[in-house]
Amino acid sequence: MPPKSAAIAAAPASSAWSIFWIFLRLGLTSFGGPIAHLGYYRNEFVLRRAWLDEARYGDLVALCQFLPGPASTQVSFSLGVLRGGGLAGGLAAWLGFTLPSALLMFSFALGAAHLAGPSAAGVVHGLKLVAVAVVAQAVWGMARTLTPDRQRIAIALVAIGIVVMADGPAGQLTAIAVGALAGHRLCRGTVAQPVGQLSMPVSRRAGWAALVLFALLLLALPLLAGLAAYRPLTLFDAFYRSGALVFGGGHVVLPMLQAETVATGWVSSETFLAGYGLAQALPGPVFAFAAFLGAQAGMTAGAPAGAALALLGLFLPGLLLVYGTLPFWDSFRRHAAARRAMMGANAAVVGILAAALYHPVWTGAVFDIRDAAIALGGFMLLAVWKAPSWIVVILSAAAGGLLATV
Template identity: 65%
Template sequence: MSVEVGRSASETGSFAEIFGAFVKLGLVSFGGPIAHLGYFRDELVVRRRWLTESAYADLVALSQFLPGPASSKVGFTLGVMRGNGLLGGLAAWLGFTMPSALVLFVFALGASAFTGRVAEGIIHGLKLVAVAIVAQAIWGMAKNLTPDRQRIGIALAAVWITVAPIGMLGQIAAILVGALAGLWLCRSQGGPVTGHLDYPVTKRAGAIALVIFAVLLILPPILASVTGNQALALFDAFYRAGALVFGGGHVLLPLLQAEVVAPGWVSNETFLAGYGLTQAVPGPLFTFAAYLGAVMGPDPNGFVGAAIALVAVFLPGGLLAYGVLPFWDMVRVRPLAQAAMRGANAAVVGILGAAFYDPVWTSAVLAPVDFALALAGFLLLTAWKLPPWMVVLLMAAFGLTSGLVGGLI
């Protein structure tokens, strides 16, 4: 299998181009991290052709090994590649994160709780968008990454492993098993690697990032304990949560609840209200941190608290992704590494398939009409080639209508 960059992946994009592309994604990417990967693929792989399908799958597989917000790590890495360095990653992170973070910050300042039948209808419509987006992503990636029986089998095994009752370890185990199976089953498939994935990060810079990650994990709790500084304690709570969780924002929530509700920084009612609001906004669920930082009881809160919490929860994933990047291309060109990556990429398809059922399908398709609407969204994306934002608007409009009708009955 040839692993090459996309047609325009060798070009360097400006800060404005990268920021603009990810602002668009940040405004329309509903449905959680798995759905976000579908939006990324459609916009940056299919439409803009910043990189190839296999290169994108490499980034997705790499992100599964690292803790932190999965889709945000992929987005940050795409920005680093496109922008030829850290500034591009910063542009991607800001663009993808700020829309939902700002909305949640405004809610935290005193907006009314997003409740009622109309609100629930809109949220349900947006969940149906996620069903269509994830189905589209699985359809496209499966055609490219599971073209033979061996890799179809690996993808199926990944589904079984992911749905096993082993919690957050399921995705990591599926990737590891996929890579090991690839060493055995995928050695003879494909030719030599002819492309080059250009990760514009030096090994020295990567090592520095990994050292900073470790220092920030160890030092702040010690200093916070010695000095009693609340800002340090706030940073430590959110940084530790971001550093120790694999997967998406739903996995983060129990950790954050223990960090902010148990010490009395945020009431449980306020915490749950913010979580409900988070479901109504696009972008990464980790932006829930902005809401929590703003509503904190002790200082710092407000804008300063939101900024500290938001940066702290995303920083560990970004440092790890940046630190590992300079070693990734060196590893993937080796024949055994290629076979392992073919298996790992097939496992990514299986992981997406498992997530498509739970939580995407189970939380959205509750009646036959939901199935019909999700299917319509899928066909609008794949057959009629409508842009995702248009499908988002259509589904949200349906949800609004159903909420209004339900409220009148």
């Protein structure tokens, strides 16, 4: 009798349509953020459906956490590739998982302009305070995981200094590059050898094509956007660059997108933070926040087009990277130098997110002691009592609305 892993590998492929419906259900019910999503996937595809075994699932998660981009979405995309036998299955999984939260964020963008009155303004302000609590929890958790020693704490502190002195995308990119170089030099003796093996139905030629396309878009889009001065191209470029630089988790997209949308005047700081706060209450990927921002930024040229371009731009680099890396992962991950560089880059990300926690998140939402109390209460609910994000969103929005009327 063949081993279980061999039986799983030989299982017949599913149609893209059936994969879409499976992930659509998950997209409607998967609350709790990226870490919770990985638990949902394990229950659904390892324990219940037996699409793959524990070892292969763990290796897949390790790959997606290593790469820039939204890890939980990259895992879902890769599961679709595995089960569907190629790219069509991956795209079906991505679309099904992303569509519900993207449509909800787009609807909120259309309705936000019609919110009026003290109570509505208070609710929006409460959503901004949710962002304070969520980002504080992310910094707290990521610092414990990604900066556990003095070398990586130092890298995070240097990253804070870099982004404070050089605000915007250039400062963030510099901080990540410096962190990667410092990690390569300083994080010796802390890298464990990987275990397991990951085999996926992606050819090396297809992998190289995806990686080359990723690099071409990253280099060419800023040049084309500068030459053409075409608003949709500029919008797509801004979100693509943000998605390409998201190391360490979905919450890291906040400072990236803030630099691209708020600093450029496309979206106000208040609207940005309110939308990010609401995104915490929804199922599915945090990156669906792009639909809200794209609709807001594209109001003059068409909200649906802006939302679609922003969503595609933010998700595309992560999907290209994971698809391109799948055929090479087993050999690449055994290079200690690459893993050390990623450890340094992740430590720098902690510094970038910590700087964003102060500005714009804290400075844009906390104006008095009552705001601070709501934000602190939300943080305690998330970090200490482990409350679901959607409960914190409801309570903070209600508190904001109530305080606005007294």
